[in-house]
Amino acid sequence: MPELPEVETIVRDLRPLLVGRKFVSVRRTSSVALRKPWDAAWEQILPGQTVRAIDRRGKWIVLFLDGESALVVHLGMTGQFVVVDPITLPESHLHLVFDLDDGKQLRFRDTRRFGSATYYATEADRALAFEETGLGPEPFDLDPAAWKRSLEATKRSIKAVLMDQSVVAGVGNIYADEALFRAGMHPARIASTLTGAEADRVLESVQAVLMRAIDARGSSIRDYVGGSGLRGGFQEEFSVYGRKGEPCPKCQTPIESRRQNGRASHYCPVCQPAPPESQAETAEDE
DNA sequence: ACAGGATCCTGGGGGC
């Protein structure tokens, strides 16, 4: 669920609620495994530590704690990371509860358990973890020349490259589709066939779509809520994502959907003309 | 070497 705009919204929501707060107690409230193992020792290490800052890196949330230590959270598809009043009844699939020194409670909830929370004692450990996962530059910092080099170097589709976290961090299925629509670029175009102008246009579109989505507090399709429990609003502005069969906002042609790399790609067949290399195939979902 | 598929999970929706 959460891509860059959702994670950014959560971080902005949590910042005034968490910075300066101290963990009073920390406990697991489920016994099922998360994507990365939770170490019970952290329940002794975290209490007493203060949240010094909170930031986002790609789709990762980083709580900077005492010294060099940090708690790094990924929300997977269905994760929620929310500050609530402790009297709020425990939700289903609640995995972690952090009691704060102001009487509030930080909760990590994740239905499908593709998310994780990991404690790193040193900055080097944390940096290594990001390095090992192959975390690339933020989309707003991405050098256009480096972006073009990434496109030239691969036979993958532009959609696959956009969603590759090592090329650009934070873009997922929704915003890849929305950005490609804005750029007038078919998702199956082979990245290395893009002209310089097309590469620029795609990067600019990614940045514009992400910024607009952040302004709208992200997209709530099902599970996503911000750090204070509020839903996002960008789902009301989708041009193509989840709109198969509905009219293209520019030309009224019905939006199409096709499976690509195991994910659905939504696009307008007129505004995003099919590349020659895929015109031969007829692999469209009806 | 690299690209794409399978896999990890649960719940909701559509079809029958």
Add this chain to the structure above:
DNA sequence: TGCCCCCAGGATCCTG
């Protein structure tokens, strides 16, 4: 109403 199949915002491992 109920069951079964498919689908979902992600990342990683395995295979060809």
